[in-house]
Amino acid sequence: MSAETAVRDDTAPATERRTEIVLKSSEFRRGREASWRDLELLIARVDKNGVGALSADELQRLPLLYRTALSSLAVARSIALDRNLLLYLENLGLRAYLAVYGPRVGIWAGCREFLVRGFPSAVREARWHVLLSALILLAGTAVGCALTLTDEAWFTALVPSGLAEERGPSSTRAELADGEIFAPWPGAAMAFGLMANFLFTHNTLIGIMTFSLGIAAGVPTLLLLAYQGVILGAFLALHANRDLTIEFLGWISIHGVTELTAVILCGAGGLLIADKALFPGRYSRLESLAIHGRLAARLAIGAMLLFFVAGILEGGFRQLIQSTPARFAIGGLTALIWLVYFLRGGIERTR
């Protein structure tokens, strides 16, 4: 085809007579420009109002036009020297790529999918890390308990004063029983407002730290996990020394089951990140982090929800229910619910 030749009439002298010119790249552009413009309009609308703004017909056209633009880019790269055209096509291709491969779910649909499938399956996938995290917490509890049982001075050393409040080696049995475990319910506004809020944000921050600091090779995660256990153990020993073990366990089980599960899951997320950053296997460290970071994040955000539930249980129900057996019943029920949820949640039923 001679269409590619630049100037057809080469022999003629430079006179006023004009000659026709046909460039392959210009022809190429003329044939496809309409579809690029079409795509540009669609993307502008997606950028402005989200994918939902497109009609069903336009939604179907978007990926087709996107692929056309990409193939135009590939062709233009090999035949055209027009810089503006190439930059435009690269830009159009990238913007269309983002519109086509951008997140498709809104925050609500994403949440539902997460609760039904994402969270329980993440816990199952990370079961070894969850187990390790639980063991570390347990070890911390044992240490804290053993130290404080023998010498109560350890309690003041181990438990930060903000958490200990007035409790400590000088507390008597009656003070602990009446002022703490069987303290009267402070009223709805106080209970749900102050306590749930404070406890939720405080615990959540500890949880987020346990999770995020996994990126520092997991050392802070291990320390935080063990330390949470130590504090729990110190409290346990303080009450055990005053013959309040059963009452204390009942008092704490109402929310503690949920809260400790959340702590363990945050820890598991942090450990998972540390594990995959330290031992990336056949991936590069960055790739390995990117792949498993999302799994870890699923654990962490699920743990946030558990902290929220625990905050409500603690702020509201703990002082509302004053009998130890009833407290154990609620604690046991929550344990059962979480267990079933994590083991069976989101598994497709096969006949």
Place this chain on the structure above:
Amino acid sequence: MTAVYERTSRFLEGTRRGRREIMTPEGVPLPVELAELGERAGAFLLDLFFWLLATVALFIAALPVVLGIDFVIGLSIFLFLAFVVRNFYFIHFELAWQGSTPGKRINGLRVIDRRGGPLLPGAVIARNLTREIEAFMPLGLLLSLGSAARGGSGWEELSVGLWLLLFTALPFFNRDRLRAGDLIAGTMVVALPRRTLLKDLVQQSARFHFREEQLRAYGAFELQVLEELLRNRARPDATALRRDVCQRICRRIGWTSPLAEADIETFLEEFYTAERAYLEREQLYGKVHLDKHSQEKPGS
């Protein structure tokens, strides 16, 4: 080929952003431009401002309920609202707006998957949860440092703050300017300017004719610089520049017949057309002329 564009861009625009390439699922590599740290910080400050506005607005809306309770509870409700709003804000917008938030949109930034895959909700959640550690906890510590300085030892807060600042400063220490959240989520932040398609400069017909030996004088780099010159009419010295370029071209290709002042524009446009036609044809035959120097060594 991209080397030519890199060189032209450097020549025309001076220093450039860092460029990376992502591979789309269709197998076409797309270049992306990394966002500058300053742009990202600016976007974050804007988002911070919007977040604070939203939180205060919500709090004022809830004021009739809150008023009855004492100050400490009111404050804790405010903190709780702030916590929920900021997490909701970032996650919601990055999901609904294809990886941008209001601040990012104002600064023309986008979050994308580092390897070219789709941006998943899990990644968005992961990179925003980490924000608590990177930004909000150091901020909170900084605020509490002031009160600690009055009341007692701030050493504990200070050391925790420094430790956390290490995470905040992470983007300074890696090539792709990833923050900790980007590392975990496998994302990166790119700048996405919008480019427009300008008119094709190729002329439909020609008055001046150039021989192939004349066209062989230049390569793709010079062609693209000429393209920029022809497109950029707004420059104050455009006319003088054109006359100068026209003279240089005439000298190089040995164009002897005199040119009227009014013909310079036409001459340049037609030379551009002929040169582009020649170079594109050569490229089709596998002969890529990068610049005027590559012409002298045939076969390279």
